[in-house]
Structure formats: structure tokens, C-alpha cells
Amino acid sequence: MKKNLFEKLDEKETRMVEIRRYLHQHPELSFQETKTAAFITNFYQGLDCEVQTHVGGNGIVVTIDSGFPGKTLAIRADFDALPIQEETGLPFASQNSGVMHACGHDGHTAYMMILGETLIELKNQFVGKIVILHQPAEETPPGGAKGMIEAGCLEGVDHVVGIHVMSTMPTGEINYREGAIQTGRSYFKLKIKGQGGHGSSPHLSNDAIVAASHFVTATQTIVSRRLNPFEMGVVTIGSFDGKGSFNVIKDTVNLEGDVRAMSEDTRKTIQEAVKRLVIGLESMFGVTCELTYNDDYPTLINDLELTDFIVRSLKQSKISEVTEIKRCDPQPPSEDFAYYAQERPSVFFYVGAMPENGVFYPHHHPKFEINEKSLLISAKAMGSVVCDYLNGGED
Template sequence: MTISTLQKSINERLDEHYEEMVEIRRHLHKNPELSFQEEETAAFIASYYDTLQIPTRTKVGGHGVLAFIEGASPGPTIALRADFDALPIHDEKDVPYKSTKPGVMHACGHDGHTATLLVLAKVLHTHRDQLKGKIVLIHQHAEEYAPGGAKPMIEDGCLDGVDVIFGTHLWSSEPCGTILYKSGNFMAAADRFSIQVQGKGGHGAQPHLTKDAVLIGSQIVANLQQVVARKVNPIDSAVVSVGGFVAENAFNVIADSAVLTGTARSFEESARHIIEREIE
């Protein structure tokens, strides 16, 4: 079988299994799990491979799962990677496959990543007699919480012997059927930060006797916007975003503490260090 004929056969089989792919994705969407809590999802992935009699390795660096497809003849070892954790976001849409867990949702497409990789593995397994080399299917847990599951999985050997690795990411802002790609860096390094403001609380009618943590936190949020604008080389892409600002209190009480959480994204290591220094 030639490469073009094999590719056509694989594409046809993928089309045949499209409905199964949708079914898997919707099952995962209904049953999301947060980073480092993905026990049921990992078990679902391993069970799928067990049904196909594809060898697996579970609990890789935590909840990670590996599966292996051996080609009929020698060749390179190619890894294909998907993540499977969800985000702490409430699913507000009204569909049959809506998340059944309040405050937890697959809002970043990891359910789709997992569904496509599982079905692709199924199809590749049926064509293993025409494949060269070895395919490693990497299902990574805890992608959303940097450094997450990638580092412990690598330390646990998920990339041992791998010659090249490929991954895809759903991008809902683009039209269906569009594939985006480029040479060089595509996805930025993602860092997480948390800042705790400790002030002195008091009654809302006596602000002069307090050290208002909300006011201080608000000023920090505003000042953080100057880090990229005035400290990072304009040629280098970078962003600092505050995603959380929590200062729980009664409406008429000035908060004594507040917590800011956010993310810093960068492509250049030099910009990454500048951002860390300037935030501190």
C-alpha cells in the first residue's frame, strides 16, 4: 500500500467514525474534571484502549496515560499528544451534553482533543500492518495548571525514545474546517502569578482608619498593565492579564486583604524574566 493510498484509507475510516468521535467528546464534556483530579477521565481513556487491545501505561506522572501502536516494519517513533483536564468555569449553555458538574467545564477544547486522538488511535491500530515505526499516544493530565502534568510525565518517561511529537489545539474563533499552522513559536509560554495584599480592614464609614486592600489591589492591577507597555521590547510579544480579584467582605466593610491571580504569556525567555522581575 502506497503512502497516498494509506492516507486515503485512514481518512475514510476517520470519516466513518465521526459520530463515535462526537459521542466521546460529548461524554467527556458532560463529565469534566479539574487539573490533578482527572481519575474518571483517565480511567475512561485507558478503558477505551483496553477494548481495542492497544497496550497502555497508566498513572504516568500522575493521571497521565500512554498507549502504544507498533508498526509492521522499522521506522521512527512518533508521539501524538492530547490533554484532558477541564477549567473551573460554570457551563451556562442549554444542550443535552451540558456539564453535570457545577463550576467545572471543558471550555478549552480538551474534550475534543481527547476524542480525536482516541479515534485516530483506533484507526491507526487497524492499519498497523502498513505502518512503519512506533506511535505513542500521549494523554496529558493537568495542562491548565502550569507546569501541570507535562513535566512529571516527561520525568516519568513519556518521551523516552520519541523522535518527534505532534499536538493540535481546537481554536473556536476560526471557521470550522480551517487549519492554522506556522513555522517557529506558535503558542506562548504561560506563567501563573498570585499576589496577596494585606492591609487593615475597617468600617466603610471610616476609611481613614483603614489600609484598603481593594484600593491597593486596584492600583496594582492598573500598574501591571505598564509592565509590558513600558518594560518589554515592543518587538517581543508578551501579555500580563489579571484573571481574578477576590476580597470577600460585607458591603459596608473595607477589606483587610485581597488576592490577585493572573497569567503572563511570552515568547522570548528574556521577556519572561523581565515580566517576573517587574511584577515583583
């Protein structure tokens, strides 16, 4: 089956690239991907599979049933874009102003569509079921995964596997890690209200900027003085809105912050510390504070046994385009695939997509680009896992 799969994918690589380029030209923002969802749905029309649309929003669930009893493996690809003005100069650059596939989700969708079509053609060669999760809205909390799960996309599913192409990793590499692999994320807004006044008479006012500045500095002690040195945590104040006239003492300041952590316990510790600082700020400066604190994407945890199975599958498959399969460091960004991993034993791994000239831009950059050779590698890597899993290898 694997040999047949690889041969068919080789024949379809050009179509895979064409689909990716079409999607790149027509990006849509999170929760607005109606045309993309329709494009994906139309692709599967007439193929021997079950297609569910509008799953938790714009989500699409494609079920490929072999007709033989066995396990059910879900494989996921996201398809939303970002609010970024593209600066790549590519001939297939975004035609939607201010919207860009700057994270590789166009590539994820393209390889998954062609892989799905090919697995349908080979469905009589495996046992059990494949569930393809074409997921919207990965980029924007609460995320598309949560809505799809609430809509029942994981009913009957035993495990979930996902891939992310990475411009920062050499093309040909596959990277993996067991356990905690991507950070959990939280977000907070803080409104600090003092008493405005004239810059010449601070004694008649209560400067919100001074209080807010102290908070910015104090939050940096959370990581250095509240976390175990062996735990990873980041607190970033990304927005400080205190603009006003140079000679006016500011009445109100609004802050926004971003929190990342590699464990749920650490994320909870940071949240409690932020809340204590806010209480102390009110007491120290005599201001009033309004804090909104939201946890969104949890820490992404790869299942140990499934990771071991996938690594063995990839190594034994001897994919000709793969130069190295290696264990990598945890990745700082967050990923809503973590919601699947909370519900089922799951694994998320990475396929290198660095341009051949070695010049790359990070994800979410207006000049972000991937090496399109990563599409075929992704399809073969995921296809290898599916073949081995649904031929009984997982047990």
C-alpha cells in the same frame, strides 16, 4: 495507507461523535479524571498495542509498534474539563454540575481514540512506532504534560505533534505557524499589609488600599515602558481583595495577577519588573509585602523544519473536508504542550471548529460548542502526518 486510513475514518465518524458526546456528558476536572482515564484505557483493551496507565498521574500512553525499525512519533490529546456551569442547552450537556468540557478536549480525545484504533489496524503498513499521549490536566498548573514527561512518556520519542480544535476558526480551515505560537504564562500573588484604622483618622493609619491601587496602576507601565515595542507581553490584575466596611481603613489587601509573554526573555523581564515595583511600594508607602511569583507554562515554540514537513503533508494529502490551510497569527492563551516542545522538536496546530451558523463562543465560555465535523478533519489531518512521517517522509 493514507487512502485506507481515510476510508476507515469515514466509516467510523459516527462512533467518533458518539464518544465525544459521552465524554461531554461526563466531564472531570484537572487531576481528577479517573473515570475518563478508565474509559480511555478500556477502549484499547484487546487491541494490538501496549497500554501504560497512571503515567504521571491519570495519563495514558498507548504504543503502536509496527515491528519494523524506524522513528517514533508521539501524538497528543488532552482530556480534562473546566470548573464551568454549562449553558449550551445541548441534549448531551454535562451531567456533572459545575464542570464542563468548555475547551474541546472531549473532541480531542474522541478523534484520537478512533484514530488510534485505526492506526493499530494498519500497523503493518508503516515503519517505526506511534506513541499516543492521552494527557490529563492541561487546564491547571503545573499541568499534566510535565508529570507525564517526568514519568518517561517521551523516552525514545523523536517528535511530538498536537492539535487543538478552535471554535473561533471556520470549520474546514487548518491553521499553523512556525516558531513562537502560544504565550508563556506566570502567576503571582501579592499581600500588602498596612495599618488599619478609622476612616476619619487616616493620619493614624496606613491605608493598604491606596498602596495596592498604586501597584495596579504601576504594573501597567511594565508593558508600555519596560518591554521592547516589538515584544508581546500582558500583565493582568485579575483579583483585588480589599473588601471591608466603608468607614474603615483597610489593614491588608490581597492581589492576584496573570502574566503572558511570547518569549522566555520577556517573561523574565516582566518578573523582574514586578519584583522591583514591590520593593518600591514598601519604600514609598511604608507597607510590608509578601510576593509569590510562579512561572508555569513556557512559551510554545513550533519547530521550523517539522512545521514545514507537516504543512507539506497536509497540502499533499488533499483532505476533502479541508477548505484552506493557512499560516495564522500567534495565539494569546497558554498551553502545556509547550513542555513537550522543550524536550523534543514539536508542532502544535489548529483545526477550525466554528458552528455552521457562524455563531460561536470563545473557549472557556459556558456556551462554548464545536462543530463536530472538526473531529473527522482532526483525525484525517493527524493521520496524514503520521502516515507521511512513518513512511520516511520526515527525512
